[in-house]
Amino acid sequence: MKALVLAGGRGTRLRPLTHTSAKQLVPVANKPVLYYGLEAIREAGITSVGIITGDTGHEVREAVGDGSRFGLEVTYIPQEAPLGLAHCVLIAREFLAGDPFVMYLGDNFLVGGISGLVSSFERGGYDAQILLTRVAEPQYYGVAEIGPGGEILRLQEKPEFPASDLAIVGVYTFSPAVHEAVAAIRPSARGELEITDAIQWLVEHGYQVHSHLVEGYWKDTGRLQDILECNRMVLERVEPDVAGTVDQMSEVTGRVVLERGAVVENSVLRGPIVVGADAKITSSYVGPFTSIGPRCVLRNAEIEYSIVLDDSRVEGVSRIAHSLIGRNVEVSRAAGVSNTHELMIGDHSKIQVKA
Structure with a gap:
């Protein structure tokens, strides 16, 4: 057959x-x-x-x-x-x-x-x-x-x-x-x-x-x-496997997979989560049902129930949820005037922001 x-x-x-x-x-x-x-x-x-x-x-x-x-x-x-x-x-x-x-x-x-x-x-x-x-x-x-x-x-x-x-x-x-x-x-x-x-x-x-x-x-x-x-x-079925590095200031609970080369510093990870190889998570919160791709960087960020693809960066942004972030993407806090959104968005995109 x-x-x-x-x-x-x-x-x-x-x-x-x-x-x-x-x-x-x-x-x-x-x-x-x-x-x-x-x-x-x-x-x-x-x-x-x-x-x-x-x-x-x-x-x-x-x-x-x-x-x-x-x-x-x-x-x-x-x-x-x-x-x-x-x-x-x-x-x-x-x-x-x-x-x-x-x-x-x-x-x-x-x-x-x-x-x-x-x-x-x-x-x-x-x-x-x-x-x-x-x-x-x-x-x-x-x-x-x-x-x-x-x-x-x-x-x-x-x-x-x-x-x-x-x-x-x-x-x-x-x-x-x-x-x-x-x-x-x-x-x-x-x-x-x-x-x-x-x-x-x-x-x-x-x-x-x-x-x-x-x-x-x-x-x-x-x-x-x-x-x-x-x-x-x-993710409901993953078994914990921490092959990366977690510092003493971090808290990792639940079913968390941390692939080789991944680094977690001063952060909270609550499983089930998968973090790809050579990713770096610093001063951030990663909540349940989140997949972080290889070589991603999260800094001063909060994210849950989301997927972040390879080589992307999320910095200074709180409470991302129900999101799919592509490869080589940068998501960061806007500088300058408060309550201002600065966006560069491709065709056929869907963005939801708090008014």
């Missing part, structure tokens, strides 16, 4: 971060989201992986390499434009050959892995199997209607009146029959070949299409609040 990992797309909901970085490489607990998916694929016993790349293909290649660090053999498949998930299957035909495969959206975060899905698919002898999860607001998702035996009856894309509360998760398993389906469908109104249309084609032509419910936690990490929630979920 093979895997097809989708690492293209433009990540418009995470701009401006994704103007310069692949959305699949945004870190959760200082590890890119994409890595969690690759690890889940390997844990399911799959080693041959094709990765679909787009505009950020060079960055994905640099981060993943040949896959050996994950125990995988990786083949890269460029997609010239985001023309739909079914189009990804279409252009991967040569790589997939006649093998069954898992299709995994690289920006999906799944606790519990996919071993259960893969085993169920192989035992059932299905032509396709879709991972589903129950959600509170199914009208915002692709939704599946299933029969009493778990068979897929119908798929709906963001329906006004959902037939169920079962949302489609971005992980699928397919037999080679899907190649006939993606060749038969036509682009949707938005100009894309939709994988839901291909699956519906399989259903209508008598193929065995089954469902599998998520065994753990799932999030699509396309939005800020989802990234922060995934970060929280991972």
